[in-house]
Amino acid sequence: MFDFSIVTNWIHQWLLSLMPQGWAIFTECVAVGIGIILLYALLAIILIYMERKVCAAFQCRLGPNRVGPWGCIQVICDVLKMLTKEIFTPKGVDKKLYNLAPYMILLASFLTFACLPISKGLEVLDFNVGVFFLLAASSIGVVGILLAGWSSNNKFSIIGAMRSGAQIISYELSAGMAILTMVVLSGTMQISEIVGMQTNGWLIFTGHIPAFVAFIIYLIAGNAECNRGPFDLPEAESELTAGYHTEYSGMGFGFFYLAEYLNLFIVAAIAATVFLGGWMPLHIPGLDGFNTIMDYIPGFIWYFGKAFFVVFLLMWMRWSFPRLRIDQILSLEWKYLVPISMINLLVMALVVTFGWHF
Amino acid sequence: MNFTMLVTVVLTAIAFVAIVILLSWLISPHSYNEQKMEPYECGIPTRGGSWMKFRVGYYLFAILFLMFEVETVFLFPWAVVTRDLGVGGLLGILFFLFILVLGLAYAWRKGALKWK
Numbered sequence: 001m002f003d004f005s006i007v008t009n010w011i012h013q014w015l016l017s018l019m020p021q022g023w024a025i026f027t028e029c030v031a032v033g034i035g036i037i038l039l040y041a042l043l044a045i046i047l048i049y050m051e052r053k054v055c056a057a058f059q060c061r062l063g064p065n066r067v068g069p070w071g072c073i074q075v076i077c078d079v080l081k082m083l084t085k086e087i088f089t090p091k092g093v094d095k096k097l098y099n100l101a102p103y104m105i106l107l108a109s110f111l112t113f114a115c116l117p118i119s120k121g122l123e124v125l126d127f128n129v130g131v132f133f134l135l136a137a138s139s140i141g142v143v144g145i146l147l148a149g150w151s152s153n154n155k156f157s158i159i160g161a162m163r164s165g166a167q168i169i170s171y172e173l174s175a176g177m178a179i180l181t182m183v184v185l186s187g188t189m190q191i192s193e194i195v196g197m198q199t200n201g202w203l204i205f206t207g208h209i210p211a212f213v214a215f216i217i218y219l220i221a222g223n224a225e226c227n228r229g230p231f232d233l234p235e236a237e238s239e240l241t242a243g244y245h246t247e248y249s250g251m252g253f254g255f256f257y258l259a260e261y262l263n264l265f266i267v268a269a270i271a272a273t274v275f276l277g278g279w280m281p282l283h284i285p286g287l288d289g290f291n292t293i294m295d296y297i298p299g300f301i302w303y304f305g306k307a308f309f310v311v312f313l314l315m316w317m318r319w320s321f322p323r324l325r326i327d328q329i330l331s332l333e334w335k336y337l338v339p340i341s342m343i344n345l346l347v348m349a350l351v352v353t354f355g356w357h358f
Numbered sequence: 359m360n361f362t363m364l365v366t367v368v369l370t371a372i373a374f375v376a377i378v379i380l381l382s383w384l385i386s387p388h389s390y391n392e393q394k395m396e397p398y399e400c401g402i403p404t405r406g407g408s409w410m411k412f413r414v415g416y417y418l419f420a421i422l423f424l425m426f427e428v429e430t431v432f433l434f435p436w437a438v439v440t441r442d443l444g445v446g447g448l449l450g451i452l453f454f455l456f457i458l459v460l461g462l463a464y465a466w467r468k469g470a471l472k473w474k
Binding site: 025029032033036037040082083084085086087088090091092102103106107109110111114124125126127132135150152153154155156157158159162165166169170172173176177180183184187188189241246247250251252254255326327330331334335338339342345346349350352353 | 362363367369372375383394399400410413416420423426434438451
């Protein structure tokens with residue numbers, strides 16, 4: 001597998017030969033920042049286009065097909081249109097909190113996005129408490145949603161924010177437990193090490209039944225955490241207009257939309273990292289020829305392939321199930337997913353302690 | 359290097375939002391009228407304040423969440439070393455989870471999980 005740290009080290013050396021160390025690190029930081037923004041925007045555009053097309057396919061429609069070949073410039077046009085709309089602050093809102101909310105949401109989204117191991121040596125943030133940091137950073141987002149709803153001076157917003165808060169914090173538990181189960185199996189929290197130990201088999205295959213159960217639980221909880229699919233109560237269009245971002249206009253709304261789609265990708269990418277081997281190619285023990293061919297496909301293609309596969313699963317879920325009620329959502333979490341994931345955690349601990357995994 | 363990157367990412371997020379808002383402010387039209395600034399509630403005039411009472415149920419779930427989230431913080435260090443701890447660690451965590459489940463069972467029994 002190609003190690004991108006060779007490239008980054010080479011760039012670092014080259015910059016050091018041009019300028020003093022402080023400036024070199026500063027230049028690298030700026031480059032990383034620009035790279036993250038570009039990748040973020042590109043992924044958002046791809047995801048929104050994909051969502052429209054997938055949704056259209058599930059509903060036997062064509063989807064966007066007028067602007068550009070197969071409608072692929074449609075989303076870019078929408079972004080430009082949104083940029084030219086006025087951002088205004090309605091009467092009676094709590095101005096400070098109202099303007100702070102998009103920052104909080106994008107901050108959470110960027111922090112988790114930077115943790116994703118796109119390819120070997122391309123991690124931006126790689127802490128030894130990686131997974132833990134990831135969960136902590138992702139929960140900043142709910143603060144932004146609550147701020148947006150509370151400060152908007154609108155009844156729809158506040159109901160949407162309260163529902164969203166209750167739903168996201170509840171489902172964070174089982175998402176956290178599912179990841180915890182995999183930490184028990186892998187024995188490390190550092191994301192690059194979790195990926196590194198899946199060389200001979202992805203954790204979902206090596207982890208026996210509990211790993212598979214954890215994957216299912218994670219998919220359900222992840223879908224709920226993005227406020228999508230059967231769990232899109234916080235912004236249920238037919239009852240709450242747009243939920244917590246009703247009062248935001250132009251790009252103010254655009255940020256929420258952007259973060260929502262990127263959070264979908266982040267949830268899918270975490271699933272791809274922790275369960276499906278990150279950038280590791282598919283290896284079948286014993287088939288050396290097959291493994292060698294798989295090694296030729298670059299890591300980031302594997303990574304994006306797996307992530308988009310999980311994104312497709314989540315979209316499938318979204319467009320297949322009807323919306324739940326708030327009491328159904330909460331009882332699904334507290335009466336089913338939490339007990340199941342706790343039992344699952346114990347089973348995984350048993351499997352690991354007695355060495356029953358592959 | 360990791361913490362430099364952390365600061366970089368935080369600044370990137372803030373800069374991204376600030377620059378896009380600035381850009382949008384520069385190229386978008388500006389106008390003012392009384393009706394536009396009103397809270398949107400399906401077109402009819404709003405009645406009463408928006409910062410109103412809401413269901414206590416949300417609060418109960420938040421409290422329950424707090425209990426479980428703190429428990430997750432305790433479970434992470436254990437999860438990393440499960441392999442080395444052996445049967446002793448397993449029994450320990452079984453006891454820990456048993457106390458926790460007792461809390462959930464109590465809340466369930468008391469009807470805190472029911473949406474009235």
